[in-house]
Amino acid sequence: MKTEVPKKVFNSLVHFLAPYEQAVDELKIKLKGIKYGFLKSGRYSPIEFVVGRVKKIDSLLKKAREKGIDFTQENWMEVLNREIVDIAGLRIVCRYIDDVREVMQLLQNREDIIVHDIKDYITHPKDSGYRSIHMIASYTVYHGSEKKKLFCEIQIRTLGMNFWATNEHELRYKYDGNIPKDVLEHLNQASMITHQLDILMNNLRQDVLTPKPVDNTLEEKLEEI
Numbered sequence: 001m002k003t004e005v006p007k008k009v010f011n012s013l014v015h016f017l018a019p020y021e022q023a024v025d026e027l028k029i030k031l032k033g034i035k036y037g038f039l040k041s042g043r044y045s046p047i048e049f050v051v052g053r054v055k056k057i058d059s060l061l062k063k064a065r066e067k068g069i070d071f072t073q074e075n076w077m078e079v080l081n082r083e084i085v086d087i088a089g090l091r092i093v094c095r096y097i098d099d100v101r102e103v104m105q106l107l108q109n110r111e112d113i114i115v116h117d118i119k120d121y122i123t124h125p126k127d128s129g130y131r132s133i134h135m136i137a138s139y140t141v142y143h144g145s146e147k148k149k150l151f152c153e154i155q156i157r158t159l160g161m162n163f164w165a166t167n168e169h170e171l172r173y174k175y176d177g178n179i180p181k182d183v184l185e186h187l188n189q190a191s192m193i194t195h196q197l198d199i200l201m202n203n204l205r206q207d208v209l210t211p212k213p214v215d216n217t218l219e220e221k222l223e224e225i
């Protein structure tokens with residue numbers, strides 16, 4: 001569905017989004033840097049892959065309308081940056097739930113990404129069955145001669161959660177937001193199975209990596225002799 005706005009507003013929006021494009025490009029490089037840093041030093045990377053996008057103008061206008069943002073106000077750009085925090089969106093996909101938690105910690109320890117809020121939709125999934133971590137952060141870009149502090153949303157999820165969300169998103173689009181009840185039930189079931197798989201794989205990995213207790217009974221016996 002297209003959201004109509006005057007041409008002047010549309011042109012200003014294209015201009016407004018340019019620093020967000022830059023922020024997403026920079027953040028993608030920085031987040032991929034975490035992965036390559038681990039790999040280059042011969043370690044396992046908690047990050048499988050990183051993607052990013054700037055919200056499409058249509059989707060941005062829809063959200064702005066829902067939030068009652070008035071484009072005739074002089075400070076609409078400021079309001080948009082403050083009220084719609086996922087204009088710049090990054091997604092980090094990991095293999096295991098433990099990796100998701102590790103990446104969350106890594107991001108919270110950085111000085112260039114300031115984390116303001118974390119929504120844990122893994123512990124508390126949405127009604128749809130959606131699971132992910134949503135981190136609302138701010139990041140500073142130097143765009144032209146200007147310094148801009150922009151909000152961004154960083155989603156962190158497992159490969160399984162990403163598989164589910166991609167399918168659900170596609171179905172929601174296909175049915176124009178009105179997914180039939182039986183399909184919704186299937187999606188909910190799929191979400192639960194995906195979560196079970198995530199937990200099983202996480203436990204399996206912990207079992208493999210946790211050092212087994214050493215059987216020193218023989219040593220003790222020898223000492224006794």
Ligand code: 0O2
Nearest residue numbers: 055056059086089119126128129130134164165166168169
């Ligand atoms: P796109 O194409 O990614 O731009 P809020 O509800 O605003 O307080 P929340 O949950 O962080 O906080 O925000 P919101 O707007 O509900 O969701 C932000 C993004 O999370 C969405 O972006 C999706 O990428 C993802 N998301 C949230 N809920 C679901 C869900 O039920 N299914 C799927 N597949 N993704 C979800 P956009 O704007 O929808 O789309």
